[in-house]
Amino acid sequence: DAKTTQPNSMESNEEEPVHLPCNHSTISGTDYIHWYRQLPSQGPEYVIHGLTSNVNNRMASLAIAEDRKSSTLILHRATLRDAAVYYCILDNYGQNFVFGPGTRLSVLP
């Protein structure tokens, strides 16, 4: 069973920042926080992951709360191509790696 909770859907305007929240109140000290996204008619693709510190890559930023019970995926400038289902997943040696229903992000032109 998924150990994360996310909003079912969110909307954003093109070229504006998007903050996608994820709650994981039962996270253990060794759980990594992963984000994947699934574009229409494609398999999921890796976005970013982190353990304790905030992380940045070319796709997005991951902000992790100090108590690690929540995290936020930040897309700095949403494009139409970012419309997808975003999944927040915990991973600990392959345990807990369960996809929930995710957040469906719509990007409006």
Place this chain on the structure above:
Amino acid sequence: EAGVAQSPRYKIIEKRQSVAFWCNPISGHATLYWYQQILGQGPKLLIQFQNNGVVDDSQLPKDRFSAERLKGVDSTLKIQPAKLEDSAVYLCASSLEGPSLGVSTDTQYFGPGTRLTVL
């Protein structure tokens, strides 16, 4: 670098028929996963291989589903006989190492999936 390849992309069968899906992971990836994704839901892990051994098949309906990984590379997933509720997208993913090799976390790379419709 070539990604994860799957075939066929689409398959339509009648219930009680058999079907097989094929997956070729990224070269050098030790771990291979099969997921089932029912419309509107997130992917559900069916089976995980480490090289050619099974790591986790706890959610594989073994009365009708079977999977093998030949020589630790390609893999096939079979359903025999199919039921209406098996209609889904079947996703294959691979990762470089994986948990049983002592790696605490790893990135999974997914193929495009096979969309199965059972009539």
